[in-house]
Amino acid sequence: MKAVLATDLSAASEATxxxxxxxECLGRIGIDEMHLVTVVPSNVHGGMPGIDFEKRRRRSISNYERVIERAGFDVETHVVRGTPHRRIRGIAETIGATMTVVGSRGKSPLENRVIGSTARNLSRTTETPLLVNRVERGTDDPAVVRQHxxxxxxxxxxxSENAxxxxxxxxxLRHATREASLVHVETPKDPGLPKDDDPESRLADLAAQLEEWGIETRTAVRRGDPADEILAAEDEYDPTTILVGSRGHSRLRRLLLGSVSEDLVARANGNVLLVPPA
Incomplete structure (x- = not known):
């Protein structure tokens, strides 16, 4: 399996x-080939202070390449120019990646906005499962918030079909997962399930599948705003990663689910794995 690991070569990405x-976790779920990607923004050009930015990135990325090779992965590096989320998405689609990994914070306030924008735009447009890897905020030496x-x-x-x-x-994921919490949020804004369809029973069916794989599972039906309730469940259960579908197929449904996934990317304490429609 292949993964794209996107980096702006900031301290936060280095921590990731x-x-x-x-x-090790990526290896445990079957990733064996890593494509390390850094994008030189298209607005960095000759005559600007960053004129040698591309050369510096090529030198810097070789250090990251060695780290990943020592961890046992086959590695290919890509230093490209353009709009970050579009180039990252394009490479992931071209190589047939199973997952794209992006850090959620940059080193400086400006880079924080850039990497934040990249993560948000990827969450809206990715065709590949996207892991937003949370790193600590407000520290000069950030570390991955959730190591496992x-x-x-x-x-x-x-x-839904996307869920x-x-x-x-x-x-x-089962090769690295020990515990799972399955949550459904009922909301007045959503017509919900048919009257004869019981969400607790459907959650129980999903839990049974996970327990067959030896994953200890709990279920919960909550009521309220989807993003708020998912984040409240995160506070209660302390997961290492939130797994959620990123959007639906219709334009309206994409907007509704997209707003929830964007909220999770922006507000979650830990990692978020977004899975787009097929």
């Missing part, structure tokens, strides 16, 4: 790459 537990990326999963589902596709990610 150099954390051996993070790399997939050990305790929180899966939020509305039982079912997100649940299917457990087929490979």
């Amino acid at each position: 790459i150099e954390n051996e537990t993070c790399l 990326l997939f050990q305790r999963m929180l899966h939020a589902t509305d039982f 079912e596709r997100a649940f299917e990610a457990f087929s490979y």
